[in-house]
Amino acid sequence: MLPTFGFVAWMAGPIEMLLLLGVVGVVVVVVVTVVLLAVRRQGSPGASPNLVPCPDCGRLVSRAANACPGCGRPMTPTPGA
16 A cells, blocks of 8 residues: 555545646745745845946946946946945
8 A cells, every 4th residue: 555645645536636736836836936036135236235236227336346337337436445
C-alpha cells in the first residue's frame, strides 16, 4: 500500500489531480508575486545612498559620476561623494 500524505493520495483521480495542480499553480503565482514586489521595493531610489535619479531620464546614477550613463546629462557633483 502506498502512503497518502494526508489528503493527497498517490492514486488520485483526474479531478483531484486537476484540483491539486490548480492549488499548486495559485501558490506559485502568489510566491512569485511576493518575491517580485520585494525585489522591486529594494530597487527603489532610496535603497542606496550612493545612487541618485537622473533629472532627465530617471536612471539611477552614482553620486560620483560626471554624467548619466543613460542619457549623457552632466551630473553636478554631490558633496561627500
